[in-house]
Amino acid sequence: MFQPELETMPSEALRALQLDRLRTQLRRVYDNVPLYRRKYDEAGFEPDSLETLGDLKRVPFTVKDDLRAAYPFGMFAVPLRDIVRVHSSSGTTGQVSVVGYTRGDIERWSDLMARTFACAGATADDIVQVTYGYGLFTGGLGAHYGSERLGAMTIPVSGGNTARQVQILKDFGVTVLACTPSYALLIAETAASMGVDIRSLPLKVGVFGAEPWSEAMRSQIEDALGITAIDIYGLSEVMGPGVASECRHKQGLHVFEDHFLIEILDPHTMEPVADGEQGEVVFTTLTKEGIPVIRYRTRDISRIIPGECACGRTFRRMERVTGRTDDMLIIRGVNVYPSQIEQVLMGIPGVAPHYQVVLGKRGSMDTVEVQVEVGPDFAFDEIRELESLQRKVAGAIASSLAVSVDVKLVEPRAIQRSEGKAKRVLDLRREGE
Ligand code: DLL
Numbered sequence: 540m541f542q543p544e545l546e547t548m549p550s551e552a553l554r555a556l557q558l559d560r561l562r563t564q565l566r567r568v569y570d571n572v573p574l575y576r577r578k579y580d581e582a583g584f585e586p587d588s589l590e591t592l593g594d595l596k597r598v599p600f601t602v603k604d605d606l607r608a609a610y611p612f613g614m615f616a617v618p619l620r621d622i623v624r625v626h627s628s629s630g631t632t633g634q635v636s637v638v639g640y641t642r643g644d645i646e647r648w649s650d651l652m653a654r655t656f657a658c659a660g661a662t663a664d665d666i667v668q669v670t671y672g673y674g675l676f677t678g679g680l681g682a683h684y685g686s687e688r689l690g691a692m693t694i695p696v697s698g699g700n701t702a703r704q705v706q707i708l709k710d711f712g713v714t715v716l717a718c719t720p721s722y723a724l725l726i727a728e729t730a731a732s733m734g735v736d737i738r739s740l741p742l743k744v745g746v747f748g749a750e751p752w753s754e755a756m757r758s759q760i761e762d763a764l765g766i767t768a769i770d771i772y773g774l775s776e777v778m779g780p781g782v783a784s785e786c787r788h789k790q791g792l793h794v795f796e797d798h799f800l801i802e803i804l805d806p807h808t809m810e811p812v813a814d815g816e817q818g819e820v821v822f823t824t825l826t827k828e829g830i831p832v833i834r835y836r837t838r839d840i841s842r843i844i845p846g847e848c849a850c851g852r853t854f855r856r857m858e859r860v861t862g863r864t865d866d867m868l869i870i871r872g873v874n875v876y877p878s879q880i881e882q883v884l885m886g887i888p889g890v891a892p893h894y895q896v897v898l899g900k901r902g903s904m905d906t907v908e909v910q911v912e913v914g915p916d917f918a919f920d921e922i923r924e925l926e927s928l929q930r931k932v933a934g935a936i937a938s939s940l941a942v943s944v945d946v947k948l949v950e951p952r953a954i955q956r957s958e959g960k961a962k963r964v965l966d967l968r969r970e971g972e
Contacts, residue, residue, distance in 0.1 A: 652685020
């Protein structure tokens with residue numbers, strides 16, 4: 540562990556620390572950010588009136604539109620001269636949100652990312668290839684500072700140029716790879732086409748996140764690269780990567796609760812769900828100075844995994860994020876996340892781990908087509924085999940998810956590869972796409 544005294548804190552002490560930090564944080568946002576002052580005044584919420592963590596339910600939410608409306612710096616809680624860095628959310632639609640970090644924020648973020656690498660089993664002896672994009676995206680620089688803080692040798696490759704990624708992995712004897720899970724698969728695929736046996740390299744662990752991925756995808760990646768794959772989670776508005784991380788037990792992601800308060804709420808009623816139930820993840824930052832967020836609605840769906848973890852960390856664990864409320868497909872009334880489709884696809888022999896869900900329209904009817912690549916050894920011109928596999932895929936989706944979708948098998952490499960976050964849903968119903 541990178542900070543064992545904090546990571547194993549008894550839960551009573553942790554709750555007391557959280558309450559203390561929360562009270563300070565509420566006072567700071569009320570005094571320094573007009574949006575919070577206005578919201579709290581309107582709701583009749585007096586920041587100093589918070590006496591227990593349970594009182595949090597009286598505090599108004601913060602949503603992505605608040606950050607967008609405040610573009611670029613309107614929600615910063617410190618003067619701009621105290622901000623030493625900005626990043627932005629990847630925002631595929633509309634205005635991006637800009638987040639600012641004080642020197643103290645960068646310090647804490649570095650510690651939390653060092654914790655993340657340590658959670659994955661990395662130490663100062665490791666050689667870390669950072670393949671998350673450097674730039675406004677939080678992935679690259681976040682991982683970079685954490686890896687350096689841990690004392691590991693850090694290679695700032697950033698994303699792209701996959702052949703060079705493979706060359707560096709091999710030549711530098713890289714032991715830890717940090718990138719999106721979909722890019723890890725592309726690296727494996729590229730290595731194979733270059734004649735590099737990636738499984739025999741010193742690479743032993745992957746620190747993967749920034750997009751939803753299924754347990755079945757994890758097995759595929761672990762198998763293709765010959766490594767242990769660890770899920771890491773975070774979001775720009777809350778800090779970037781380093782909000783939660785799996786440990787070597789891979790039984791959910793420890794939320795770094797000394798810095799972030801997690802709530803799981805029913806996305807319709809916004810009431811807490813019962814322990815262990817799924818809901819929308821809502822975070823409150825407890826130590827951020829540049830742009831604290833209070834009860835920020837992430838739209839990510841997860842649940843708290845009850846019980847203790849064998850690693851000894853006392854921070855509660857959230858389950859891997861299945862998807863975002865805005866990625867959820869409603870297929871003939873059934874709610875489905877692309878990652879659930881992925882989980883089914885990955886269990887079918889002959890199918891490759893590359894897929895896309897294409898939404899279209901036939902007349903006034905919405906259509907859903909799952910396009911998935913066949914494996915490299917599949918005889919694509921054998922019509923009968925193709926049809927049989929197609930039926931098998933459609934049948935597996937129907938029986939696991941209770942929805943019927945059109946399935947289209949496509950040739951190897953027909954699905955566009957991604958060097959960052961994979962685009963799993965292609966919506967042709969919208970104009971301009
Ligand atoms: O993706 C931060 C990050 C970088 C996390 C590198 C992990 C590794 P954003 O670009 O703001 O920040 O996107 C945040 O990505 O709300 C989730 O929907 C999704 N996401 C992030 N990590 C995971 C994960 C970074 N492990 C949004 N599993 C979040 C599923 C994830 N979804």
